[in-house]
Amino acid sequence: MPYRHTGPKSDRFGWEWNFYVNFVPGALMLASILYGIDKESMKLGQLRHGDWWGILCMAIGLGSLVAMLEEGQRKDWFGSPFIRNCAILAAIFVPLFVIIEFVRDKPFVNLRLLACRNLAFTSIIAFGLGLALYGTIFLIPLYLGTVQGYSPLQIGEVLIWVGLPQFLIFPFLPWLMKRFDQRLLVCWGCLIFAVSCYMNISMSFDYAGDQLRLANLVRAFGQPFTIVPITGLAVATLAAKDAGSGSAIFNIFRNIGGSVGIAVLSTLVTRREQFHDLRIGELVTVYSPATQARLAEVQGNFMSKGFDATMALKQSYAVIKSLVTREAFVMAFNDAFLVITVALLVCAVAIWFCKKPGSEQTHAPAG
Numbered sequence: 001m002p003y004r005h006t007g008p009k010s011d012r013f014g015w016e017w018n019f020y021v022n023f024v025p026g027a028l029m030l031a032s033i034l035y036g037i038d039k040e041s042m043k044l045g046q047l048r049h050g051d052w053w054g055i056l057c058m059a060i061g062l063g064s065l066v067a068m069l070e071e072g073q074r075k076d077w078f079g080s081p082f083i084r085n086c087a088i089l090a091a092i093f094v095p096l097f098v099i100i101e102f103v104r105d106k107p108f109v110n111l112r113l114l115a116c117r118n119l120a121f122t123s124i125i126a127f128g129l130g131l132a133l134y135g136t137i138f139l140i141p142l143y144l145g146t147v148q149g150y151s152p153l154q155i156g157e158v159l160i161w162v163g164l165p166q167f168l169i170f171p172f173l174p175w176l177m178k179r180f181d182q183r184l185l186v187c188w189g190c191l192i193f194a195v196s197c198y199m200n201i202s203m204s205f206d207y208a209g210d211q212l213r214l215a216n217l218v219r220a221f222g223q224p225f226t227i228v229p230i231t232g233l234a235v236a237t238l239a240a241k242d243a244g245s246g247s248a249i250f251n252i253f254r255n256i257g258g259s260v261g262i263a264v265l266s267t268l269v270t271r272r273e274q275f276h277d278l279r280i281g282e283l284v285t286v287y288s289p290a291t292q293a294r295l296a297e298v299q300g301n302f303m304s305k306g307f308d309a310t311m312a313l314k315q316s317y318a319v320i321k322s323l324v325t326r327e328a329f330v331m332a333f334n335d336a337f338l339v340i341t342v343a344l345l346v347c348a349v350a351i352w353f354c355k356k357p358g359s360e361q362t363h364a365p366a367g
Contacts, residue, residue, distance in 0.1 A: 020183060053064070053107035054100040058108065065256070069263035073270065110245040113238065118354045119246050122234040125186075125255040128347040129226050130257025131264070132193060132340050136219065137162075138262045138342075142269070143333045147326060148208045158209040158216065165220035172241065173228045181234075182229040183351050189225025190348035197201030197344065200337040203330055226347075236357035265336045272332035273325075280324050299323065 068086035075083050101107040114120045137159070144150040144158060176185060196219035198214070234250040235243045282292050295316045302312035 010166040012351075013107070016196045036283075048139065050107060051100070051104055051106065054097060054104065054108040057093045057097035057100060061097050062090035062252070062256070063094075063213065065094060066259045069259040072263055073266040086367065093301070107245075109248050110242060111249065113242055113246050113249060116237055117239045118357075119234050119249065121249050121350060121353045122230055123351050125230060125347045126234070127257035128343045128350075129190075129230070130254040131261030132197070132344050132347075133223065133226070134258030135261040135265050136197065139265060139269075139333060139336055143203075144212075147205065147329050147333070150209070154209065158212055161213050162220050162223070163217040165217060166224050167225040169221065170213075170228070173224060175233050177229055177232060181356055182233050183354055183356060185229040186233065186351045187227050187348045189222045189227075190219055190231070190344045190351070192222030193219060193226060194222075194341045194348065195346035197337045197341040201334045201341065203334055203337075205326060207330075221263055230351070233351075233354055237355065258266075265339070268336050269329075272335045274330045276328035276331040277325060280328055284324055285322065291320070314324050 068083055068090060071080075072083050073087075078084055078087070098111060101111045114123065140159060141155045144155050173185075193287040196215045199215040199218065200207075203211075210279055231247070231250065235246045238246045286292065286295075295313070298316040298319050299309070299312045302315050303309065307315065313337070
């Protein structure tokens with residue numbers, strides 16, 4: 001639903017208003033928590049035993065890492081003082097956070113739980129799924145805006161086909177999780193998701209919103225199976241007291257995977273566009289008969305509009321260059337979707353390294 005509403009807000013009021021789309025769902029969630037969870041008295045004395053150094057290192061380290069990954073491509077990576085500073089902070093505080101969490105008796109995030117086989121593998125898979133989930137939501141608007149010249153409203157109308165069908169699937173997931181192996185559901189979701197991305201690796205300039213609809217629908221029927229069942233697998237073999245920390249670890253890996261995915265895909269699109277532009281340029285030269293014929297045709301069109309021969313030729317070169325750049329961008333986006341396809345296939349295989357819930361005793365790591 002947000003896909004449909006953020007487009008008009010961006011068009012009419014600016015992108016800042018997109019954040020207010022969370023106001024009503026957030027208020028409903030808060031009301032549900034107040035109603036559904038039993039009230040307990042505050043235990044302020046426990047604040048003295050809080051893992052404050054761990055929290056501080058996590059906030060600075062992970063915050064700097066995410067900022068570096070998300071802003072790196074836009075700010076020319078390590079050519080920017082901001083990115084260099086973020087990298088230094090992440091390199092210092094992320095290892096400190098890991099060390100603190102391993103040595104404390106009561107850590108803020110119990111990283112020792114990664115000794116649990118299911119949590120370890122599902123966290124790695126969550127990293128890959130984060131790359132795919134955030135990556136596709138990053139690539140499709142970028143493609144439509146850069147190559148097709150779509151407005152935010154038009155992009156929202158394309159992306160709504162990823163969101164709406166999921167409303168029909170999510171209610172059935174608990175029922176399916178009780179009747180089928182959760183590993184099978186996650187594998188199925190990864191494969192369907194991979195097929196949808198594979199459908200986008202042969203795009204041309206004629207591939208726009210209408211052509212993306214089928215791939216988006218296929219993606220919508222795969223994504224729910226990669227979200228709920230794997231979360232259950234991650235904490236299924238943990239003791240009840242460790243479920244909160246296990247869920248936190250799982251979500252950290254997924255969010256970092258999303259940030260890494262956006263950074264990698266953004267850089268990939270830029271680098272591959274330069275590569276394809278160079279390779280196409282090797283064939284589109286003034287010595288090529290096809291190029292000469294096309295230049296003559298475009299030049300004739302400009303001259304018919306009143307341009308003199310010299311200016312018409314100069315404009316013709318600009319048109320040919322823009323066409324080469326456009327096709328190079330399309331090919332770069334194809335490469336990016338191929339990377340996501342491979343990542344999802346790896347996830348589909350890796351999920352079988354997890355143990356089936358109920359096939360072992362509840363895992364309760366020491367400490």
